[in-house]
Amino acid sequence: MRETCIDQTMKEWTKFLITYKFALDEMRTKLTILNEEFQIMHDYNPIEHIKTRLKKPDSIVGKLKSKSLAISYENAQLHIRDIAGVRIICSFTTDIYNILDLICSQDDVRVLEIRDYVKNPKPNGYQSLHAIIEIPVFLSGGAKHLAVEVQIRTIAMDFWASLEHKIYYKYNKGIPSSIQHRLKETADIVAALDSKMLALQNEIENLP
Numbered sequence: 195m196r197e198t199c200i201d202q203t204m205k206e207w208t209k210f211l212i213t214y215k216f217a218l219d220e221m222r223t224k225l226t227i228l229n230e231e232f233q234i235m236h237d238y239n240p241i242e243h244i245k246t247r248l249k250k251p252d253s254i255v256g257k258l259k260s261k262s263l264a265i266s267y268e269n270a271q272l273h274i275r276d277i278a279g280v281r282i283i284c285s286f287t288t289d290i291y292n293i294l295d296l297i298c299s300q301d302d303v304r305v306l307e308i309r310d311y312v313k314n315p316k317p318n319g320y321q322s323l324h325a326i327i328e329i330p331v332f333l334s335g336g337a338k339h340l341a342v343e344v345q346i347r348t349i350a351m352d353f354w355a356s357l358e359h360k361i362y363y364k365y366n367k368g369i370p371s372s373i374q375h376r377l378k379e380t381a382d383i384v385a386a387l388d389s390k391m392l393a394l395q396n397e398i399e400n401l402p
């Protein structure tokens with residue numbers, strides 16, 4: 195009896211999450227087209243690589259609980275806007291804004307929110323550009339509009355964020371202040387590196 199219930203719940207989650215997986219497939223297609231077209235038109239790939247991830251059911255439930263919301267698929271769809279996540283890694287800070295413009299100017303994309311942690315880094319030094327967008331997924335019963343969290347950052351920002359994320363969980367979300375301080379120092383180095391790399395790139399582009 196209990197196993198049947200778990201099976202049923204798993205089936206329902208799979209049905210709920212598959213639509214977000216389709217949204218991620220749509221995003222991958224959009225980004226691949228943009229990148230390949232850019233390569234042909236400008237002889238340049240703004241996107242280094244793309245990572246996608248689907249939030250796990252227990253994380254969705256945890257986030258609903260932390261927002262004091264009832265556990266339901268309706269609430270998850272309405273209030274959890276990072277069930278589908280795309281991370282786009284690029285070379286230069288200017289690419290971040292170019293890619294954002296290219297995505298947001300598409301007719302079927304609705305921009306719900308933008309958080310610019312590149313212009314305004316988090317106090318710990320975290321840099322990335324986050325956009326919550328809504329895109330249609332065409333199912334047999336019609337179109338379903340779903341939120342996708344898009345994170346766009348440089349290779350250097352991604353390097354920093356990956357290590358910080360590991361350290362954050364290693365210390366069970368309580369990083370000692372001496373390490374926090376060193377992380378902030380390295381975040382400043384990342385910002386300086388990105389700025390120098392962009393200056394170099396601009397110089398090279400302007401060579402005769």
Ligand code: 0O2
Nearest residue numbers: 275276279309316318320324345354355356357358359360
């Ligand atoms: P995961 O596993 O990457 O998904 P929200 O409740 O979502 O509206 P939140 O979570 O503060 O508010 O949103 P925000 O600031 O846009 O951050 C969401 C995601 O950005 C996080 O997702 C991380 O991926 C990334 N992020 C934000 N701040 C930091 C940071 O200080 N360090 C690192 N390494 N990543 C960060 P999740 O759900 O935490 O994790």
